[in-house]
Amino acid sequence: MPSFDGGHYFFTALLPINNHGIAEHGHFKSSPVHMVRDALEALPTALQTRASETIGIQSPFARSLRTHFVRLFVIDAAYYNGRDTADSILSAIEKTDLLKAQPVDRMNSPYLVFVADFDPAPDGAPEPRSWLEELWTLSPRELSSVFEYCYGFDGKADAAAFASFVMKGEIDTTMPFNDYWTVPPPLPTMPLWPLALPPLAGLLIGAGVGWGTQSIWLGAIIALALAAAGIVYDYTTVMKVGATPFPTAPNSTLRDVLKALYLQQAFARFAAAQQRSNPAQLRAAFAKFVAETQPGDVTGPTQPPGVVRSSFAPEAL
Amino acid sequence: MRSLDLADIQGGLLRAYGRLGFPKARYFFLTVRDGQKGRRFVEAIRPRVTTASRWEDPRRGELLLRTHHPKVTDAIRATGVSDYPGEVQLLKPKVAINIAFSFLGLHALDVPVRTLRGMPDEFIDGMEKRAEMLGDTPWFDRRDTIWRDASAPGKQVHIMVSMNAEMDPDTGAPTPELDVETAWLQRLCTESEGGVELLSGNGPQNLPYQEMSAVLRDDNGQKAPSNKEHFQLSDGFGDPVFSGQYGPTAEKTKQVGGGKLLPDGKTWAPLATGEFLLGYPDEAQEIPDAGMPIEFSRNGTFMAYRKLHENVASFQTYMAEQGRLYAAASGLDAADAQATVSAKMVGRWDDGVPLMAAPDVGKWRAFQAKLKAAQIAKDKKTLAAIAAEYVDFTFRPDQTGATCPMTSHLRRVNTRDTLDPHFTSPDPKSWQGSALNNRRRILRRGLPYGAVDPAHPTDDGEHGIVFLAVCSSLFRQFEFLQQQWVQYGLDFNVGSDTCPIVGNHGPEAKYVIPVDPDGAETPFVCGGVPQFVEPRGGEYFFVPSMTALRLIGMGIVDPT
Numbered sequence: 001m002p003s004f005d006g007g008h009y010f011f012t013a014l015l016p017i018n019n020h021g022i023a024e025h026g027h028f029k030s031s032p033v034h035m036v037r038d039a040l041e042a043l044p045t046a047l048q049t050r051a052s053e054t055i056g057i058q059s060p061f062a063r064s065l066r067t068h069f070v071r072l073f074v075i076d077a078a079y080y081n082g083r084d085t086a087d088s089i090l091s092a093i094e095k096t097d098l099l100k101a102q103p104v105d106r107m108n109s110p111y112l113v114f115v116a117d118f119d120p121a122p123d124g125a126p127e128p129r130s131w132l133e134e135l136w137t138l139s140p141r142e143l144s145s146v147f148e149y150c151y152g153f154d155g156k157a158d159a160a161a162f163a164s165f166v167m168k169g170e171i172d173t174t175m176p177f178n179d180y181w182t183v184p185p186p187l188p189t190m191p192l193w194p195l196a197l198p199p200l201a202g203l204l205i206g207a208g209v210g211w212g213t214q215s216i217w218l219g220a221i222i223a224l225a226l227a228a229a230g231i232v233y234d235y236t237t238v239m240k241v242g243a244t245p246f247p248t249a250p251n252s253t254l255r256d257v258l259k260a261l262y263l264q265q266a267f268a269r270f271a272a273a274q275q276r277s278n279p280a281q282l283r284a285a286f287a288k289f290v291a292e293t294q295p296g297d298v299t300g301p302t303q304p305p306g307v308v309r310s311s312f313a314p315e316a317l
Numbered sequence: 318m319r320s321l322d323l324a325d326i327q328g329g330l331l332r333a334y335g336r337l338g339f340p341k342a343r344y345f346f347l348t349v350r351d352g353q354k355g356r357r358f359v360e361a362i363r364p365r366v367t368t369a370s371r372w373e374d375p376r377r378g379e380l381l382l383r384t385h386h387p388k389v390t391d392a393i394r395a396t397g398v399s400d401y402p403g404e405v406q407l408l409k410p411k412v413a414i415n416i417a418f419s420f421l422g423l424h425a426l427d428v429p430v431r432t433l434r435g436m437p438d439e440f441i442d443g444m445e446k447r448a449e450m451l452g453d454t455p456w457f458d459r460r461d462t463i464w465r466d467a468s469a470p471g472k473q474v475h476i477m478v479s480m481n482a483e484m485d486p487d488t489g490a491p492t493p494e495l496d497v498e499t500a501w502l503q504r505l506c507t508e509s510e511g512g513v514e515l516l517s518g519n520g521p522q523n524l525p526y527q528e529m530s531a532v533l534r535d536d537n538g539q540k541a542p543s544n545k546e547h548f549q550l551s552d553g554f555g556d557p558v559f560s561g562q563y564g565p566t567a568e569k570t571k572q573v574g575g576g577k578l579l580p581d582g583k584t585w586a587p588l589a590t591g592e593f594l595l596g597y598p599d600e601a602q603e604i605p606d607a608g609m610p611i612e613f614s615r616n617g618t619f620m621a622y623r624k625l626h627e628n629v630a631s632f633q634t635y636m637a638e639q640g641r642l643y644a645a646a647s648g649l650d651a652a653d654a655q656a657t658v659s660a661k662m663v664g665r666w667d668d669g670v671p672l673m674a675a676p677d678v679g680k681w682r683a684f685q686a687k688l689k690a691a692q693i694a695k696d697k698k699t700l701a702a703i704a705a706e707y708v709d710f711t712f713r714p715d716q717t718g719a720t721c722p723m724t725s726h727l728r729r730v731n732t733r734d735t736l737d738p739h740f741t742s743p744d745p746k747s748w749q750g751s752a753l754n755n756r757r758r759i760l761r762r763g764l765p766y767g768a769v770d771p772a773h774p775t776d777d778g779e780h781g782i783v784f785l786a787v788c789s790s791l792f793r794q795f796e797f798l799q800q801q802w803v804q805y806g807l808d809f810n811v812g813s814d815t816c817p818i819v820g821n822h823g824p825e826a827k828y829v830i831p832v833d834p835d836g837a838e839t840p841f842v843c844g845g846v847p848q849f850v851e852p853r854g855g856e857y858f859f860v861p862s863m864t865a866l867r868l869i870g871m872g873i874v875d876p877t
Contacts, residue, residue, distance in 0.1 A: 022324045022406045027364050029407075031324035034864050037612070041873060076612065077319075083602045099580065099752050101589070104598055106319055 003173040004120070006185075007248025008068065009127050010176035011116040013169040015150040016109040017074070023149060032149035033074060033110045039145040040072055046306035053308050060139035062306025066131060068117040068254055072146060075113055078105045112150055114166065117177070119253045128170065132163035180252035188241055195234045202226025254305065255298040262303040262310045266293050269312065321369070321561040323403045325616045325862045326594070327415050328367035329481065330787055331562050332401070333553065333762050334413055336388075338374060339481035340531035340542030341491035342764050344622070344783065345502060346463060346516045347476040349425035352872075354512020355475075356426055359416070359870035361505050362478065367413035368863060371403040376483075381700040382692065385534075385543065386551070386669055389575075389708065392701035393567045400567040411494040413481045416866065417620055417858035419443060422475030426869055431876035432608035436859070439792045440619060444856050447796065452804040452821045456851045461624065463518030464854025474516065474856050477622065478502060489533050489540030499526070520767075520779050527624065529764040529783050544669065547627045547769045547780050548818075548849070550659075551669030554707050555731050557758040559594075560587040574708030578734050578751035582713060593760055594618055595789050600755040605789035607859075609876045616862030619791045623855035624766070625819070626781040629774040631847045639843050643830075646841055653678045658843065661830045662817040664727025672721040673710035716741055719833040723809040726818040729802045731758070736808060757802070759794050760787035781853065791857055822846045 003010050023032040030038075046062050047053040061070045083102050091098070121130040136143060136159040143162065147153045152165050203223045210219015251260065270289050274282055293301060303310040321331075328334070334342070349355035377383070380391045390400040418426070420441045423433060439447055445468065448454050458465070466472040480502075482495040503525075506515045519527040531542035544551045558568070558575035568587055576587040577600070591599030595607045596615025607614035640655025647654060657678055660666045666681050675681040684706075691699040712728065712735045715721055721728055728735060732754045739747040767780030788794035801807075804821055806814040815821055817828040826846040832838040861869060868874045 019322060020320075021404050022368075022370050029324070029364075029370075030368070030863050031322045033322065034325050034867070037864060038867065041871070076615065077596075079611065080598050080602075080604060082598075082604070099749060101598075101602055104602070108319060 002176070002243075003170075004127070004245055005173075005176040006178035006180065006246040007119075007252055008176070008178075009116075009118050009120050009131065010173040011114070011118065011128050011131070012171050012173045013114040013166050014075075014171060015112045015114060015147070015152075015166065015169040017112055017149050018151045019110055019149070033076065036110075036112060036146065036149055037074055040074070043072075043142060043146065048306065048308045050308065058306050060142040061135075062304075063138040064118070064131075064134060065254055065305060066119040066121075066134065067305070068119070068257075069115075071113075071115045073113050075107070075111045077110070078107055080104055109151075112147070114169075119255075128167065129160075129163045132166050133159035136162040176246075178246055178249070180249035180257070182249075185247050185249065187247075188244060190238065190241060195237070198230030198233050199227040200230070202228075202230045253298075255302070258303045258305060259295075259298045262301065263293060263295055265303075265310045266312070320402055321590070321594075322616060323369040323371065325864055326369040327617075327860055327862070328369050328413050329415055329479070329762060330593070330618060330760065330860065331369045333556070333760075334481035335531060335542070335762075335764050336390075336553065338376065338409070338483060339413060340484045340533075340764070341482040341495065342529040342783075343480045343482070343491075343495060343499060344527040344529070345478040345480070345525070346474045346519075346527075347478065347506065348471065348473055348514050348516055349422060349475045349512065350471070350514060351509075351512040352425060352427040354509045356870050356872050358505055358509050358513040359426065359476075359866065361508075362414070362416055362502075363863075363866055363870050365414050366416055366863065366866065367410060370407055371399075371401045371405050372407040372409045373405045374409040376409075381697050381704070382695060386688070386707065387691075387700040387704040389571060389701075389704045390567075392697075392704045393563075393570050395697050395701060398566045399564050400571070402561065402564045411483050411492045412498050413479075414498065415479045415481075415860070417477045417479075417860045418869070419474055419477075419856050419858055421473045423859065423869070425473075425475050427872060428608070428869060428874050429876050432610075432613055432874050435606070435608040435876075437606045437619075437790065437792055439796060440857050440859065442857075444621065444623075447857075450796065451799050451852075452815075453852045455821065456853070459626075459851060460854035461519055462523055463516050464624075464856070466518060467854075467856070471514075472516065476513070477856070477858055484530075484540065484542065486536075486539040486541065489530075491530075527766060527783060529766045530768075532765050546765050546782050547629050547767075547774075548632050549771065550663055550667050551665065553761065554665070554669055554671075555727065556761060557593070557731075558587050559592055560590045562587070562593075570705075573705065574710060577755045578711060580748050580750045580752075582711065582734065582745060582748050582750060588755060588758060591789060592756065592758060592794070593787060593789055599789060607789075610874075613861070613865045613868055613874055613876075615864075617865050618787055618789055618860050620762075620858045620860050621784075621786040621791055621795050621855065622858060623784040623786070624781065624853040625784050626851045626853050627769075628776040628847065628849050628851065629769050629780065630776045632849050633774050635847055635849075643841055646839075649678065656681075658830070658841075661722055662725055662828060662843075664721050664725035669707060671707060671710060671727070672725075673712070673715065674706045676720045713737075713740065717834055718831045719836075722829070722831055724806060724811050724814060724817065724828070726816055729809065729816050730798060732802070732808075757794055757798055758788070759798060761785070762787055781850070787860070817843070817846060819850045822848050 017033050017036055019031060019033045022029050023035045025035050044055065044057040044059050045052055046059040047055065061067050086096065118131045120127045144155060148155060152168060154161055154165065157165065205226055206219050206223020209222050210216055274285050277285060380395045381387045393400040420436060420443060448457065463474065467474050480495060480498055483492040484490065485492060503515060506513050515525050517523045517525045532545045532547065533540045534543040544553050546552050556575065558571045563571050572585045572587045574585065576585045579586055589598055589600045591597035591605055595605050595617050596611055599605055636655050636659050639658045640651055643649070643658050644651045644654035649657060656666065660672055665671050666675065670681055670684050675684045688703055691703060712721065712733050723735060734740065734751050736753040737749045739749060742748065762785035763783045765782050767778065769780045786795040803816040803819055806812055811829070814827065828843040828846055830841040830843065832840050
C-alpha cells in the first residue's frame with residue numbers, strides 16, 4: 001500500500017466536479033467549478049505565517065490533531081502544449097498534413113484534487129476512512145461548501161457517507177514526502193549473495209542432470225529454465241522488500257511534532273532566562289522547567305495545531 | 318470537445334446581443350483612481366454580470382417569420398433542436414450587463430505585473446498606439462473627447478461597462494430598466510468615494526455613455542429593429558462559428574458557411590474554440606497568448622471597441638452618381654445600376670442577399686420573390702433553405718471575381734477559400750480549403766449609434782456603428798484583417814486599393830468592378846471614392862471570465 005509510508009497516510013483523491021449549468025450561491029449565479037474555487041479561496045489557511053496569524057480565522061483542518069497537511073486545488077483541463085514536435089524532413093517524407101489537427105487530450109470534467117498527510121488512527125481503525133470521518137465530524141459545513149458540486153456528494157451525508165464518497169476518488173500516492181527523519185532511516189538491506197544463490201543453484205542442478213544423463217541438451221534446458229525461475233524468484237523478493245513501507249520516524253505524529261515545537265520554544269526562553277544562573281539556580285530552574293513543560297507528555301502542555309508559535313504567559317519561565 | 322462552461326463566460330460573446338433581442342445599448346467608460354476602491358466597485362458589479370448561460374425568452378416571435386429575412390438559427394429551432402448549448406435555468410434579463418478592462422485598467426486594479434506581462438503587446442499598447450497601422454491617424458483630432466483625452470492623467474479609460482437592453486416596440490425607446498441600471502452604475506461610482514469615475518466625452522455632447530440603437534423599421538405601427546446600418550445595408554450575416562458555440566446538432570447546420578472550409582472544398586467544420594476564447598487550442602493547435610495563471614485567461618477573450626462614423630450623404634450621393642454612370646455602361650436602369658454598384662462593393666445586395674447566391678439584378682429579384690412567396694405561404698421548409706443561402710457559399714466558382722469582386726467588402730474580410738494557394742488548380746487533391754482564412758476571423762458585435770433621416774442624409778452629425786471585434790488575438794485576427802485586408806489590397810492583386818466601404822480612401826481612391834476576362838464586357842472603374850467611414854476612437858479590452866473577474870475584484874490573481 002504505497003499511500004501508507006513512514007508511519008503516515010499520504011492521501012490523494014481526484015473528485016470529478018459536476019460542472020453543468022449554473023450554481024447559485026448567495027446572490028451569485030455562476031458555474032459550479034467557479035463556486036468550488038470561490039469556496040476554496042474563502043477557506044482560511046492555517047495561522048502559520050506572520051502574515052496570516054493576525055487574521056485570526058483558523059483553518060478548519062487545524063481542528064484535527066492528526067492532520068499534518070491538506071491541500072485542495074482544481075484541475076480544469078489537461079494543459080495542452082501544442083502539437084507534438086516533429087522533424088520537418090521526416091514530416092515531409094511522411095506527408096504529414098499540417099492542416100489536420102492532432103488529437104487533444106481532454107478530461108470529461110474538471111477535478112477537485114484532495115491531498116493530505118495524516119497520522120493513522122491510534123486504535124488501528126482502517127484508514128483513510130477513520131480520518132475522513134473525523135474530518136467530517138469536525139468541519140461538515142466547510143467541507144460541504146467545497147465538495148458539494150462533486151459527482152456523488154450527498155449534501156445530507158453523515159461522516160460515513162462522506163468518507164465513502166471521497167474514497168471512491170482515491171488513487172495511490174506513489175511519491176509520498178517523508179520529512180520527519182532527522183537521521184538516515186534503518187532501511188532494509190539485501191546482501192547480493194542470497195540473491196545469486198537461486199539462479200546459481202538452478203545452473204548447477206542443470207549441469208548435474210546433464211552430466212548424469214550424458215545429454216548436453218537436456219542439461220542446458222533444465223539449467224536455463226531453473227536459472228530463469230531463480231531470477232523470477234529474486235525479482236519477486238526484491239519487489240516485495242521494496243514495497244515494505246518506509247519505517248516510521250520516531251516521534252513523528254502530529255502530537256509529537258507539536259510537543260517538540262513547544263519544547264524548542266520553551267527551552268529557548270529557558271536558556272535565555274538562565275544565562276547567568278549558578279549551578280544551583282540552574283538545577284532548580286530546570287526542575288521547574290521540566291515540571292511545567294512535561295517533556296514526556298504529548299497531550300500537554302503543547303502547541304495547538306495550525307499556529308506559527310506557542311503562546312507563553314509573559315511571566316512564565 | 319467538452320461543452321463550454323457557459324456560466325463562466327460573459328454574455329454577448331457566443332451570440333451577439335443585437336440578435337438576441339437587445340436592440341438598444343449603453344456603453345460606459347470608467348477610470349480607476351484607487352486600486353482598492355476600484356476592486357470594490359468591480360465586486361459590486363460582479364453579481365450582476367450577464368453570462369453566456371442559456372435562458373428562455375418568453376417574448377420571442379414566431380420562428381422564421383419574426384425577422385425580415387429568415388435566419389439559420391431559426392431554421393434550426395424550427396426542427397425542434399436548440400440552437401444554443403446548455404440547459405435553460407434563467408429567464409432572459411431586460412438588460413444585459415457586462416464588463417471589460419483595458420490594459421491600464423488591469424494595472425490600476427493592481428493585477429500583478431507577472432500576469433500583466435504575459436498579455437499580448439497590442440493589448441498593452443492600446444488602440445491609440447496602434448493607430449498608424451490601423452489607419453486611424455488621419456481622423457485623430459475628430460475622435461470623441463473621451464478618446465482624445467484618454468492619454469491625459471486621470472482620464473485613462475480603464476473599465477468598460479456595457480448594458481444591452483430590450484426595446485419598447487411602441488416607442489422604440491429602450492426598456493425603462495436601462496435608466497434604472499444607469500442610475501445604479503452612477504451610484505456605484507459615487508459610492509466609490511472618488512475611487513472610480515464615470516468618464517464623459519462620448520459624442521459631440523460629451524455624454525457620460527455611448528448610446529446605441531439598431532436602425533429601426535416600422536412594423537405595422539410598431540418599431541422593430543432591423544439588421545441595417547445607416548448606409549441602409551443589411552449586416553451581420555457572416556459571423557464565424559466555433560466549436561462549442563452551438564449545441565452539437567445545431568453546430569452541424571451553423572458550421573456550413575460559418576465555420577472553416579475543409580480541403581475537399583465542400584465540407585465545413587467549426588473553427589477551433591481557441592480562435593475566440595482564451596485557454597483553448599486555436600487553429601494552429603496553440604493556446605493563445607494571455608496572462609497567467611491559466612484560470613485568469615481561460616474563457617476570457619479580447620475585444621476591440623471602435624466607434625465608426627458613417628458619412629451617409631457621401632455614400633448615398635456617390636452610389637447614385639456611380640449608378641448613373643454604370644447605367645450608361647451596362648444598359649441597366651438607374652435604380653438597378655445603383656443597386657448593382659453597391660452590391661459589387663459590398664458583396665451583398667442591400668437586403669443581405671449575397672452576390673454568390675444572386676449574381677445579377679434579375680436573380681436578386683427572383684430571390685426576393687421566392688422569399689416573399691415563402692413568407693406569405695409560411696412555408697418554413699423553403700424559408701429554412703433560403704436562410705442557408707445567405708451564408709452557404711464558397712468563392713471557387715468565381716475565380717475571377719466577376720460575380721463577387723475579390724476586393725468587395727465581404728470577400729476581403731472573410732476570404733473563405735479565395736486565398737487557397739491552389740485556388741485555381743483543377744486538382745481537388747491540392748486544395749486547402751479556407752486554411753489561410755481560419756486564423757483571421759473575428760466575432761463582430763456592436764450596434765449602430767445615432768440616427769439618420771433617410772430622406773435627408775448628412776455626413777455631419779452623430780451616427781455610425783459601434784464596431785466590436787472579439788477574438789483571442791487582436792494582433793493576428795483583428796489587426797491583420799484591418800491592416801492587410803481592409804487598408805491594403807496586395808493579397809487580392811489590387812496593390813494599394815483599400816476596402817471600398819470601410820477602408821481609407823485617399824484622393825484618387827478607385828474601385829474596379831471586374832468582369833469575366835473571356836467575356837465581351839469591360840470592367841467598370843468607380844473613381845474618386847470618397848471617405849465613407851471615419852474612426853471616432855476606441856480601445857482594446859480584455860473581457861474576463863467570471864472566474865477572472867472574481868480574481869480581479871478580490872485582488873487575488875496569483876500568477877505563481
